[in-house]
Amino acid sequence: MLRLYDNITSGNGYKCRWLLTQLDMPFERVEVDIDKAESRTPAFLAINPNGRIPLLRLCPGDYLAESNAILRWIAEGTSFWPDNxxxxxxxxxxxxxxxxxxxxxxxxxxxxxxxxxxxxxxxxxxxxxxxxxxxxxxxxxxxxxxxxxxxxxxxxxxxxxxxxxxxxxxxxxxxxxxxxxxxxxxxxxxxQQPNHILITDRVGTDVPYDPATLA
Amino acid sequence: MLRLYDNITSGNGYKCRWLLTQLDMPFERVEVDIDKAESRTPAFLAINPNGRIPLLRLCPGDYLAESNAILRWIAEGTSFWPDNxxxxxxxxxxxxxxxxxxxxxxxxxxxxxxxxxxxxxxxxxxxxxxxxxxxxxxxxxxxxxxxxxxxxxxxxxxxxxxxxxxxxxxxxxxxxxxxxxxxxxxxxxxxQQPNHILITDRVGTDVPYDPATLA
The missing domain is CATH 1.20.1050.10 (Glutathione S-transferase Yfyf (Class Pi); Chain A, domain 2)
Structure with a gap:
């Protein structure tokens, strides 16, 4: 299952959460405490050397960074990505x-x-x-x-x-x-779009942040 | 013919110049004097409200901005854009x-x-x-x-x-x-790639900057 490393206050994270929800794509969500620099730990830097969320785990060991690159990946084959x-x-x-x-x-x-x-x-x-x-x-x-x-x-x-x-x-x-x-x-x-969520909505299946099992 | 609004000192412009040359795609190049704010004139803002170069005219009246979006557009169907x-x-x-x-x-x-x-x-x-x-x-x-x-x-x-x-x-x-x-x-x-050009190389067909005929 897709796993989103995220922070609930982040608009960049919200982009990904919003589109995954809109498309009814199941995903796990890991809340990363950026105020405690949890995205700059050695364990996190090993999965994203840029030390930022959002980060989408496509499968164990394979990560995609940059919110807009993630949006583009998720939108493949949907009406949210134009056909021309x-x-x-x-x-x-x-x-x-x-x-x-x-x-x-x-x-x-x-x-x-x-x-x-x-x-x-x-x-x-x-x-x-x-x-x-x-x-x-x-x-x-x-x-x-x-x-x-x-x-x-x-x-x-x-x-x-x-x-x-x-x-x-x-x-x-x-x-x-x-x-x-x-x-x-x-x-x-x-x-007004169906399935619209707020930036504060904690969607997805909650998975705890655990440096030992980040990957 | 494609027309690139450009500035010879710009790395963002160079990206586009380099790829067009690499692919042997003919293009016109308009040198825009950014030190004289030629990209912020009313005439230029009418074709790019963001007031920046590079700007690629796809055909008269149709413009594409943002160097990396331009790169992506040019690279369509070539080896510079992956197939997976x-x-x-x-x-x-x-x-x-x-x-x-x-x-x-x-x-x-x-x-x-x-x-x-x-x-x-x-x-x-x-x-x-x-x-x-x-x-x-x-x-x-x-x-x-x-x-x-x-x-x-x-x-x-x-x-x-x-x-x-x-x-x-x-x-x-x-x-x-x-x-x-x-x-x-x-x-x-x-x-070392074939057709490599330097950032200072004035490639393309030179077209003068003329506010009256920008579009």
Missing amino acids: RRDKAAVLQWLFWEQYNHEPNIATARFWITHKVPMTPERVHALVLKREAGHAALKLMDDHLRHRDWLVGQHCTIADIALYAYTHVADEGGFDLGGYPAVCRWIDRFA | RRDKAAVLQWLFWEQYNHEPNIATARFWITHKVPMTPERVHALVLKREAGHAALKLMDDHLRHRDWLVGQHCTIADIALYAYTHVADEGGFDLGGYPAVCRWIDRFA
């Missing part, structure tokens, strides 16, 4: 944009605030820049969604899943979504 | 890792230094963090390449192209590659 070359390219464009322009600003701001990371003078300054870049990202999405229901094509794809994860909780990072009406309508639309 | 699901997932994992863990550290440090960006106290501090994270990325690559010729599978894929772009010029960002022997061997191996 041009739309596939557009979805990948959004996925790379999310990891470069959206997540490092909106998700990192949320992480610093909600995980109570010490706000050094450098972080205070960095937060100003993240606020600016994060709002630019939200504006780009709002412009794009003004006359569209979904980011690519006529229905929900993994581009929407990847962007929904941190956009719908952007307020927890100090981003007011009030100025982005098209984004707000898209958030409502997304949440 | 597991290796495809591994390649995408590296591409997302490159944009999140490698490029923002190694490429941005190089950009600040080579483009003579004013080094404010905040940038001086940020550079220290980028140096640390960049070396962690290089170490991860070195460990992975110790017993392998290529990042994924038995031959060069777009994962290698994406990582080569900024790794082989990391010294221009102040990163000494001396401590990464496996990376150095991989860099030599990469450059």
Whole structure:
């Protein structure tokens, strides 16, 4: 059975949880306490040298990292991955944009605030820049969604899943979504899908974190 | 004909130039002066709202952004994109890792230094963090390449192209590659491929930048 190394506060983990649930794919879920650096232990680094969650165990000894690569793998053969070359390219464009322009600003701001990371003078300054870049990202999405229901094509794809994860909780990072009406309508639309789960829902079969049996 | 909006100093642009040349695909190349903010003009923002190069015009009016999404599009049906699901997932994992863990550290440090960006106290501090994270990325690559010729599978894929772009010029960002022997061997191996071009090679058919006819 698939096993997801995850953290319940992570939007990147939520992307994977959401799609697995949506597709009724059974999976085990291991809660990794990132505040206790459980993803940076020697045992964890042996299965993901990058020391991050989410991490999907495809089978014992075989791991896939990077939330958007995991999304793409799960979506194979489903309606969440387009069936034509041009739309596939557009979805990948959004996925790379999310990891470069959206997540490092909106998700990192949320992480610093909600995980109570010490706000050094450098972080205070960095937060100003993240606020600016994060709002630019939200504006780009709002412009794009003004006359569209979904980011690519006529229905929900993994581009929407990847962007929904941190956009719908952007307020927890100090981003007011009030100025982005098209984004707000898209958030409502997304949440109306059958089998929708919340970022706080602990889905999957619970498997305890055990460094001795990580692999 | 394909048209690449590019900047000759950009490793992200080089990825696309390199693969198009490797595959003998004819293309036009428009040099965009990013130091003069030519990618942030209203005319350019109309074709890429994210205001960045590289940007590939697939046909008039149809544009693809994000260097790694462009790489993936170009590589369709070639040996640079694996033919099995597991290796495809591994390649995408590296591409997302490159944009999140490698490029923002190694490429941005190089950009600040080579483009003579004013080094404010905040940038001086940020550079220290980028140096640390960049070396962690290089170490991860070195460990992975110790017993392998290529990042994924038995031959060069777009994962290698994406990582080569900024790794082989990391010294221009102040990163000494001396401590990464496996990376150095991989860099030599990469450059021995037929049709290899340098990051400074102005390939493709030169088309002048003209805001009036960008589309």
